[in-house]
Amino acid sequence: MSTELVTRKIMDKTAPNRSTAIVNGESSNVLNWDDVRFKWAFPLYKRMLANFWTPFEINMGKDVQQFPQLSKAEQDTFLKIIGLLALLDSIQTDYAAKMADYITDSSVNALMVILAQQEVVHNHSYSYVLSSLVPKGKQDEVFEYWKTEPKLIARNEFITNGYQEFAENPSVENMLKSIVYDVILEGLFFYSGFAFFYNLARNQKMVSTSTMINYINRDEQQHVGLFEKIFKEVLNENPEYNTPELKEFAIQTFRKAAELEIEWAEEIIGNKITGLTMKDVSNYIKFTANLRCNQMGFGKMLVFPDAPTTNPLRWIVAYQEVDLGKTDFFEQKSRQYTKASEANGFDDL
Template sequence: MKADQTLKERKLYVPDAPNASTGILNGQSSNVLNWDDVRYSWAYPLYKQMLSNFWTPFEINMSGDRKQYAELARDEQDAFNKIIGLLAFLDSIQTDYANRVANYLTDSSLTALMTVLAFQEVVHNQSYSYVLSSLVDKGKQDEIFEYWKHDAVLKERNEFIMEGYEAFVNNPTPETFLESIVYDVVLEGLNFYSGFSFFYNLARNQRMVSTSTMINYINRDEQLHVNLFTKIYGAVVAEFDLDKKEAAHFVEKTFKKAAELEIKWGKYIIGDRFPGISTSELDAYIKFISNIRVNQLGAERPFPEHRKNPMPWIKAYESVNEGKSDFFEQKSRQYTKVSEDNGFDEL
């Protein structure tokens, strides 16, 4: 198939096609899922990992955070609210994007994974409502969920991703599909991270620990989502007549711009206002994370000088290892290790 060929939506069922698909896009598949007869060997282990991460917001007791939120400084409350508003927008759009992607995947195991992913995004989005309903009144919650429409810095960041998504939705080809995945990895693998760092910095000072625990659960899910999309990206590159050098150039160029926008957002929302995170550290951290994601997509690092995590303390919050308690022993749970990508300190 050529890069400019239009993608066809998956049929509901195809009786004369094999259960294991013949290809990831525009392939032949009965659309019947047999986990012991699938095309991609990594699909089932990833499915099990996603299931092992299952959680709901109602598990988190917000009573301590309710008291501490009122004690936060004005700048801290403002950053807290705007970051929650950003996350709510991103995960809302991400739910729909996952369903759009699933429509064109002609492998039933990948469709199933995308369905689980979309469900997890719904849980994430509901968790933001849960946090806010525990801390502020309904009027303030509604205001926070409107930030994405009016905040200029936030709009610029979001529109960068949305343009990439809409290019695929409006013209579904292997090339626009692949490019939208790059934007997805930006969204799930980079755009959350300055905001996450704000919550983790509060947690390491024993503040807003319940919210940060919830963010930690979301973080683990997003790492798996990035893992899934990078594997889909690799499968599309391998199966289609795409210019690999051009694809790699697009990845590098996109992440350079994404990092620029994320750094701008980090300075705007965090800056040097909160002890424990400096602008220079956050800038370097964003570039470091960008390098990780670009590596996962098989391209060259856009920031080769940033190979070491400048905020190593954050590792404790980015992953929960099997058999260990959540940070500060808030509650003990058993989790499967997410992937080899967890807790990078060096490249």
């Protein structure tokens, strides 16, 4: 039977400032960054702060001119992806807050608060893009897609059902399973959509929107890294939950998620978007599913053993990294392409 999670106390005079465990531990809840349990927490805190951005920084002028010039297929795909992202990031804000309630460690809890704030910024960015490009009526329609698109409904319920189980029955086991769903949401479900925007950018289309997507993508990579660390720390402190059943759950859940993502990609991308083939996108999704499963500690090539061992969309790596500052990456005349590595999520398996 899975151990029930206890919510963090607002203050505990009898407990030390440094937490005794990441969940179900003791902590005064006073945060002293010079005395925290996990050595990775402060460096991650600094990186998340350094990446602070808002949609207001991005000039949408050129995109406003270009959007009517996109093909009908490109316009439809553009709007459907924005609709999907808006729903998932809204869910993510709430999930991060619920997760934070059960994190004993005050430094990790602080990171979750920053993560939730970044998800709010992401959601604002979709409104910002849409308000720049389409009338209010169309914007409202896009924000309703999640209720009417059958494939969107299936994808969304897949995630929300996993989150809901944790919300209604907060236990160590359900927390671990919800983190698998989180990594799927932030590290797999967005990725065919990201590929679409980056493909537009490499064809000098909708560059401002793609820059904004790039900032979101960068945040999501850090969020996946944070949840990966939480997952591993919980298992390290509660090894009885590191079972073959959990591993099999993760593999099957990543596989189902990838299948849903491929179905979605077939609808929005298929073979109708110049520069992207469905074969490459499908292989990219399978490659990413294997990558994420391995990142969680379960091993390589377990979700799709026949998937490529190298990223089939190698060009995309250059569009997923922002050079250490907040310059407009896509409009730089000289780009410093970041080498693919485990840190940025696209090393060779």
